[in-house]
Amino acid sequence: KNQKALLYFFIFLFYFIKTYSFGCFPFFAFSYEFDVTKCMFSAGNITEKLRVAAFDCRGQTVVDLYAGIGYFTLPYLVHAGAHHVHACEWNPDAVEALKKNLVSNRVSDRCTVHQGDNRQLQLSDVADRVNLGLIPSSEDGWPVACRLLKKSTGGILHIHQNVTSPFSNTANFPATDDATTLRISGRTSDREIWQAWADDTANRIRCHLKDISGTTWITNIQHIEHVKSYAPHVNHVVLDLECRPA
């Protein structure tokens, strides 16, 4: 009898916290609903979700180019306080779950969902931040992300990528044209590899920005975040790249 009472107590406690803890504890702060057979969800990205939740995005417009079920869209809205988020997603099942999650987290009035291929997005010159949460690479989204940044003030790109570190014996390093694989001889730490990738990415983003706007831009590598080890020698990292018109 006591066990049954305890069980009811915990069920009550769970629903109480789930219902009333919005904005209080990051762990309980959002609820997600989705079909695991049809939508992507990675609990391994939790540190990045918490980092996004700690951003101060008040007054900012954010574009989440690979929104999924709202894994980053929700923390931008609920915790970081973004003024508005444009969430792009082409999987109809994920879009359905995303819309439900926006409603259940009471933020749908501050989010526009764009269903379809983000490369076809009819939007430009609106964003203070663009989130590019796609691995192994979000490179296909770089031109549209550059176009989305505000022309007069620029903004920050959060670029996700799986970066491959070379094996210590370079002779065993597989020959590949993979743009993310950097051939650096000798013993080079993972951090140096990520920095080299970030430098290369910053150069390429500057070229996209110049092509799009016809003017020169300055980029600043604000931060490189290690999200998780994806496979041996492969790490999921995020580059926070500040881009401003010169």
Ligand SMILES: C[S@@+](CC[C@H](N)C(=O)[O-])C[C@H]1O[C@@H](n2cnc3c(N)ncnc32)[C@H](O)[C@@H]1O
């Ligand atoms: C790896 S999931 C990540 C979702 C979310 N950022 C997260 O971490 O949970 C990538 C999502 O982007 C969507 N996607 C991939 N390419 C896309 C494109 N070109 N346009 C719109 N959505 C795209 C996929 O359907 C998927 O839901």
